[in-house]
Amino acid sequence: MGAAPLTAEHAVGRLPGLKEPRLFPGPDGTIWLLWLEQRPQERGRTTALIRRFGDADAEPSELTPPPCNLRSRVHDYGGGVLASGLQNNLLTLVWVDGGCLWLQRWELPTTPSEQPISLHQPEQLTKSGDWALADGLLDLKRQRWIGIREMNGLDQLVSVNFSSRGESPELLHQPLDFAGYACLSDDGHHLAWVEWQQPCMPWDSSQLWCAEIDAEGHLLAPKQLAGGEGVSVFQPLWLPDGRLVVAEDSSGWWNLSVKAAAEDAWESPWPMAAETAMPQWIYGMRTTAWDGECLLAAVCSRGAWTLKRLHGNGEVETINQPFDDLAYLQACNGRAVAVASNSTCTAGLLELDLRPRHPLWNHTPAVQSPLTAEQLSVAEAIWFSGHNGERTHAWYYPPSGNPPEAAPLLVKSHSGPTAMARRGLSLAIQYWTSRGWGVVDVNYGGSTGFGRDYRERLNGGWGVVDVEDCAAAAQALIATGRADPDKIAIEGGSAGGFTTLAALCFTDVFRVAACRYAVCDLTAMAEDTHRFEARYLDGLVGEWPAQRMLYDKRSPLNHAAQIRCPVLFFQGLQDKVVPPEQTKRMADALRSNGIPVEVQLFEDEGHGFRNQATQIAVLESTEAFFRRHLGLAGQQT
Secondary structure (H helix, E strand, C coil), X not given: CCCCCCCHHHHHHCCCEEEEEEEEECCCCCEEEEEEEEEHXXXXXXXXXXXXXXXXXXXXXXXXXXXXXXXXXXHHCCECCEEEEEECCEEEEEEEECCEEEEEEEECCCCCCCCCEECCXXXXXXXXXXXXXXXXXXXXXXXXXXXXXXXXXXEEEEEEECCCCCEXXXXXXXXXXXXXXXXXXXXXXXXXXXXXXXXXXXXXCEEEEEEEECCCCCEEEEEEEEEECCECEEEEEECCCCCEEEEECCCCCCEEEEECCCCCCCECCCCCCCECXXXXXCECCCCEEECCCCEEEEEEECCEEEEEEECCCCCEEECCCCCCEEEEEEEECXXXXXXEEECCEEEEEEEEECCCCCCEEEEEECCCCCCCCCCCCCCEEEEEECHHHCEEEEEEECCCCCCCCCEEEEEEECCCCCCCCCCCCCHHHHHHHCCCCEEEEEECCCCCCCXXXXXXXXXXXXXXXXXXXXXXXHHHHHHCCCEEEEEEEEEEECHHHHHHHHHHHHCCCCCEEEXXXXXXXXXXXXXXXXXXXXXXXXXXCCCCCCCHHHHHHHCHHHHHHHCCCCEEEEEECCCCCCCHHHHHHHHHHHHHCCCCEEEEEECCXXXXXXXXXXXXXXXXXXXXXXXHHHCCCCCCC
């Protein structure tokens, strides 16, 4: 008898999301580590935790206990909900909760055994309004928060004084459309930020802007420093000596560029055929940091991440550590932190001491894997011939124990579609492999992490390139005898749900499917979606409404009669990105054609499921649906 399959509760119900770690120097010479934790067992509530760097065994202090819930609805995807700063041994936090800004201060202790001391209860800085706030930083010199307000169909760069009590934010700068990722120079005299305009997404074309800050805190003569048409910029970073660093992809790869002064030219000290950035779906992402002496960067090559350090003499050092899925990099005084995982370890806080000749690391997973090393299915990189014969990448997870016979195969189409399938341990994938399934997570054309050319394969081709690549990944595994052609399933959420449905319409590879909040009707999405993606399809499909016939041609809803296999739908009723009406129409169309369909609706969920009970129900229902319709009812559950 083999090991018991992983339960859904262990696979998805217990794993908190770790986000936006940061480091602060304490008065006793120690470094403090602060991070956000999204807890599915608390209905997706996000809170802030703190402990000393390197003291993983210590119980962290929760700085924002219930009812605090650090969450923003800016651009409907949020991120960047917490701003923090240290001054005179006082840690100041400003966060977004309920559409308002809240402020609280703590005194950091001077002895190792003590915890931060709260100086007062949270104070509400702003009233709620017809706006969303996020992506803030603290200007402690002027005692204010600087960030983004989304209001009346535009982003605004605004400030809120710490002495404010229920006032409206003050406008600092009005971008033409979108903005974010602001960064304040160490001396407080300059602010840099990113802007982009529809129909472009920030990874298509964006600009780096900068302005001087006058004595009253106003921005003087903002000007564009980098980026432009066909160039994407990511995460500006000021160095202590006044140099400005940004990742930009004019070379075809998101590489770092450095500018010493406003009148100086940009220099590229670190050219490489690899990425030092990721698509800006949410605020708060970081891939570059300054450790006090050197520039650090998380670097993605061929779908896997490494950590590298650029020394002053131009030498590039690869930091020796075992994790190849990295995010949210931050550094301070010779230490660094990131959220990290690999194929055998769940996501956790990676703490690095960079001061020794050979850097030291420690990793604290959010939860321990319930599987032994022998039970784990380790991701294998596979390359195959995809759309138009293009070499295409995927991560393949064989069934646990590597059975010799062809196995059922689950094809995963990631969301975005401008995103990537990552290699970090996913217990949700292990749920399937522990049940005898193979899983292939496809980096179809349009995915990030492989350069701009790979990313632009999807331009004008959404619903074709991604579909053919997902089908080709399955066929490649069938051809090698690793997958049973009669037991091929596909699943995806959001844009991945669209790819899933389109694959059922336009290929004959798949025998069953599951979709979470899937895009079913491109025309409806073009006419009725949220502001952030309002013109996204202009690049993915064609200019709207001039190319309406192409939208109709690609929409799964218009080709429901071509779907011949059972489909399971999951939909949040609070979804503003893909309205529930799309799922209802698609399910009704399939039912009218006699196709077996199930629909599960979740009253309190939006676009992306946060609640523990929802996540468990989705995984268990999907597996039961697939077993039933593929004739696998006799397998372990």
